[in-house]
Amino acid sequence: MSKMIILKLRKLDETQDSTLSALYSPDNQFLGFVIEDGPRPVKVPGKTRIPAGTYSVWPRKHGGFYEKYRKEFGHEFAIELQDVPGFSDILIHIGNTVEDTRGCLLINSGCVFNYRQKVWEGRSSKPAYLRLYDYLEPVIYGYEIFLDIQR
Secondary structure (H helix, E strand, O other): OEEEEEEEEEEEOOOOOOEEEEEOOOOOEEEEEEEEOOOOOOOOOOOOOOOOOEEEEEEEEEOOOHHHHHHHHOOOOOOEOOOOOOOEEEEOOOOHHHOOOOEEEEEEEEEEEEEOEEEEEEEEEEEEEHHHHHHHHHOOOEEEEEEEEEE
16 A cells, blocks of 8 residues: 555635635645635636645656756756646646736745735745645655645
8 A cells, every 4th residue: 555645725715816725734734825816617727726626746847847946946846736627737836926826826834815906915935835845855756645625
């Protein structure tokens, strides 16, 4: 039997154009806030959050974020979610606003509500991403890792 880790993403709030969630380890350690696009009844490319479900977390070794993070941080991989229905190239990466997401998940240390635009925004994304990477790096190749998203 293979070793498994199931991360948990739990929605805290949503607006028409943004979603705020909290990411937890299997032992309920808080790993960060996550900013995503808002819910849409019909997918609008680059402006719709991914559906609830359980997705495999995979080490991605190609693409712009992989190259950027390899050069900037010396990382061996970017963090990708696999087999998301109707979506492709879904990553967990650095970013603070829904303009940064394009369907991806943005990990942050803090969050604020932008009352003018009526959207959630993240704060201190880079340190949160580095903590998440450090959490995943020792286990990404030896475990099956999943992200369970509940809305």
